[in-house]
Amino acid sequence: MKRVGLWSGVHRSIQAVFWTLLAALVAAPAQAAGQAAPGADVDDAHVLVLGRISDDPRSDYDPLKALLDYVVPRMREVGITEGRVLMARDARQMASYLRRGRVDWVTEAAGTAVQLQQRADARLLLLTERNGTSRYRTMFFVHRDSPIRNLSGLRGHTLALQDPGSTSGYQVPMITLLDNGLVPGILAGPGDRPGADRVGYLFARSQLNVAVWVHKRMVDAGAISDLDWNDPARVPPAFKPSLRVVHQTDSYPGALELVGPGMRPEVEARLRQVLLQAAEDPAAAQALEKFFDTSRFLPPDEDTRRSLANLREGIARVNAEVE
CATH class of the missing domain: 3.40.190.10 (Periplasmic binding protein-like II)
Structure with a gap:
C-alpha cells in the first residue's frame, strides 16, 4: 500500500510539472509580442482574458488569440486595450480562475458551461454557431x-x-x-x-x-x-x-460564451455587441473561421435556457449516481 501511495504522489507531481510547462509554452507567444503573461503584476482593468479548458493548449492558443485580436480593438471605448489567453486543464481550475477574476470570458461546450455557472457564477453571454449549427444531438x-x-x-x-x-x-x-x-x-x-x-x-x-x-x-x-x-x-x-x-x-446547445461574475456591465454589453455583429463584418471573417469554424454568435433564447436547465439537472444526477 505504501508503494502505491508513493507512486500516486509522484504521478500527481509529474502532472503538476507538465501543466506548469504547458502554461509557460502557451504564454510564450504573448510575451514575445510584448504582452504580459497571465498572472503578471500589472493593472488588469484594461485587459480582456479569454479562457478555455484544453488538453492541447498549444493548438488552442491560435484560435483564441485570433478572435481576441479582432475583439480587443473594438473594446477601447470601455477601457479594454489588451487581450490575453489563459487555459485550464479542467472545469475545477477554470471555475477558480473565474472566481478570482483571472479569466473574464470563457468559450466552452454546454455541459462544461453549466458547471461553470454553478461553480463560479459565470453568466451566459451568447450561443456560438459553428459550421452553421448551434445545436447537436x-x-x-x-x-x-x-x-x-x-x-x-x-x-x-x-x-x-x-x-x-x-x-x-x-x-x-x-x-x-x-x-x-x-x-x-x-x-x-x-x-x-x-x-x-x-x-x-x-x-x-x-x-x-x-x-x-x-x-x-x-x-x-x-x-x-x-x-x-x-x-x-x-x-x-x-x-x-x-x-x-x-x-x-433530443437536441441541445453546442458551444457557449460565458463571462465571469466580476466583468463590468459596460464591458459585458460591448463584448456582446461586438460578437453579435461580427458575422456581418468582413474584417471578422478570418478570425471567426480560425475560432473553431464559428459562423456567428446568437443571443440565447428560451429554448436554449430550457435545454441548459435540463442539462444542469442531468449532470447533477450523473455526478450523484455514476461518479
Missing part, C-alpha cells in the same frame, strides 16, 4: 450485425464514449442511459464485460476511436454527436455501411 450506434435494436438492448453490453469532459461524448449519453432506466458501470478496458443488468462504458479518447472500436467489434456500441457522425474525419465513409444508429437524443 448524440447518436448511439452499433455494428450493422449487432442484435441491439434500441437503448434497452444495451444492457449487458459495452459502450465506447469519448472522454469524461465531453458533453456529447459522455455527459449526454450518461444522462440518456439514466433517464431510460439503465445503470452504467465503468470498465477497465475493451476486453472487460459488464454484469447482465448494466451498461459497461469505457473511454476511447477520440470520436474516431469510438467509430473504430465499434467498426472492429471491440465494443458493442458507441455514442458521439451527430456532427461527428457526419464528419468523415471522425467516422470514415468506409465505416458507415457497417454501422447502424439505434437511438438519437
